[in-house]
Amino acid sequence: MLKVMQLARWSIVVPVKTLIRAKTRLAGAAGPYRADLAVAVASDTVAAALACPLVARVVVVTADPVPAERLAALGAHVVNDPDRGLNAALRVGAAEAVQLAAGDAVGALQADLPALRPRELERVLTAALEFDESFVPDAAEVGTTFYGVRPGIAFRPRFGGESRARHLSGGAKELALEAIPSVRRDVDTVEDLKEAEALGLGPATIQIAPHILRA
Numbered sequence: 319m320l321k322v323m324q325l326a327r328w329s330i331v332v333p334v335k336t337l338i339r340a341k342t343r344l345a346g347a348a349g350p351y352r353a354d355l356a357v358a359v360a361s362d363t364v365a366a367a368l369a370c371p372l373v374a375r376v377v378v379v380t381a382d383p384v385p386a387e388r389l390a391a392l393g394a395h396v397v398n399d400p401d402r403g404l405n406a407a408l409r410v411g412a413a414e415a416v417q418l419a420a421g422d423a424v425g426a427l428q429a430d431l432p433a434l435r436p437r438e439l440e441r442v443l444t445a446a447l448e449f450d451e452s453f454v455p456d457a458a459e460v461g462t463t464f465y466g467v468r469p470g471i472a473f474r475p476r477f478g479g480e481s482r483a484r485h486l487s488g489g490a491k492e493l494a495l496e497a498i499p500s501v502r503r504d505v506d507t508v509e510d511l512k513e514a515e516a517l518g519l520g521p522a523t524i525q526i527a528p529h530i531l532r533a
């Protein structure tokens with residue numbers, strides 16, 4: 319009898335800061351568009367993740383009703399942020415993901431990847447299934463854009479600042495993959511936004527970016 323191998327699927331946890339505190343490094347350049355930009359980049363990140371065939375669900379963790387409503391409308395499962403910092407928020411999202419589907423792998427994805435391509439995320443998630451714990455460094459090779467664990471493995475995210483070094487020293491496997499620029503291109507500055515634009519922005523961010531880049 320023919321046996322069909324079932325590849326594990328993923329729950330992807332996306333943390334979204336309260337808008338009043340979001341995208342502060344872009345405050346000068348974005349002016350009145352700062353909050354709209356934060357919602358737009360999170361929307362494009364979540365929509366692209368949901369379009370990836372290996373993603374079974376996206377769990378958004380936020381304390382803010384505005385992104386909560388926008389991201390739920392895209393199909394995300396939204397849980398409340400206990401407001402004890404980024405890694406605590408991610409752990410809450412991961413616990414929810416395990417409640418929803420204990421047999422799925424769990425990943426954390428930064429919310430500021432407005433050029434994210436589902437095909438590139440699929441490459442990352444396929445590679446990540448080969449290791450108990452793994453991560454993708456950001457484009458600057460200082461931070462982290464994705465961290466994930468196989469089903470049943472403890473989820474121990476160490477995001478914040480120079481998180482690449484912390485994920486490495488904690489024993490997570492760095493996924494050194496070609497052809498995943500959109501997964502690594504987080505946006506914290508105007509230069510980052512220009513680079514994301516060059517990769518191709520998602521439909522929400524493409525509406526806002528011209529107000530910031532060509533004001």
Ligand SMILES: Nc1nc2c(ncn2[C@@H]2O[C@H](COP(=O)(O)OP(=O)(O)OP(=O)(O)O)[C@@H](O)[C@H]2O)c(=O)[nH]1
Nearest residue numbers: 333334335340341342343379399403404407428429
């Ligand atoms: N739910 C939640 N998400 C957070 C928290 N802190 C940061 N994040 C998210 O974590 C990712 C990285 O955030 P940061 O780079 O620290 O913040 P940012 O708003 O993108 O930019 P800056 O204000 O310029 O630092 C983004 O997806 C944020 O929305 C938190 O306390 N709770």
Ligand SMILES: C=C(OP(=O)(O)O)C(=O)O
Nearest residue numbers: 461462477478479481506
């Ligand atoms: C939180 C992080 O990123 P950034 O502050 O650069 O968005 C990180 O890379 O761990």
